[in-house]
Amino acid sequence: MTAPTRHLAHFSWGTLRAPVGDPRITAFAEAVPRVNSRAETNPGFVWRFGDERPPAEEVGWPLFDDERIIASYSIWETPEALRAFVYQGAHGGFYNRRAEWFDQDAPRGYVLWWVAPGHRPDITEAWRKVDKLSAEGPSDAVFTFAQLPPAASTAKL
Template sequence: MRDHKLAVYTFNQFVAPYQSDKISGFRVAEPEILVTIENAAGFIARAGYDGEEDPSYWGEQVFPDCWTNGNGDGWAPSTLSLWASVEALMAATYQGRHGKVLRHGKDWHVPADHIPEYVLWWVADGSTPNWAVAVDRFEDLMTNGPSLRAFTFKNAFDPNGRPYEPDVAIVKDLAKQNAQKA
């Protein structure tokens, strides 16, 4: 997997406008969570947002067709980032500060069993996906289910298209490394 990086796109919809009191817990936690993620073992880079000085801008941010803009604020929580491995992403996602905040997602996000919360895929070294590519992969997963082109932790693939079972021992070791940095 050395000649590939793992891309991840996350997407959800808020139960209320971003600036509302109902979303304040997310808003307050977001800056610290971004720093925690960026300092995690195996993190490579993340897409910035229009108007954000750093990190780099990976194209115009777009949302999947399932996005309804039900809050009318033109915004939905989404991220696009690159990782060294499935295990590194799992450790950063489900452990530590991000893992604790993630458990509050049900308070902030619209329940939608038919819409995935994220999609994974491999990109060759030297390549950086943009938001449009990420949304395309997300919609592919939503429509067709997991494949090498668009998969999840539960149904992962290696860069050669073989089913891949993440190594739990590596996830735990990386989570410990992340906790020591925090």
């Protein structure tokens, strides 16, 4: 078996209905360590940013001026591995309940891009990818699950 030539980076953000620590999002906040732990044992998981256990400020919650905006980013071996984690299992259950904790009319979204194995994106790189997707739309360089480029067109990082 040959080593992978690329991994999939994933960055997502959303605006909570209330700041971290508010009782309205307690169920969500308390589930984060458990869901992250499951991610780390999921097939295809490579890496994730931080450890969102309290105090949240140590790992970047909040990462932005608005303390309700939180973000997550991770690396996966394949799009299929990430998709299975996001939409199934423990995370899938919380994803289906996102309207309880996240303001659906506020900033939110995600972006995917290819990285070389071993590369760990920082928040600056992640936001550059968000800006590129927003300004130019999906391409081989940045995309979402809906616009996942075919494998043949993504060989070049």
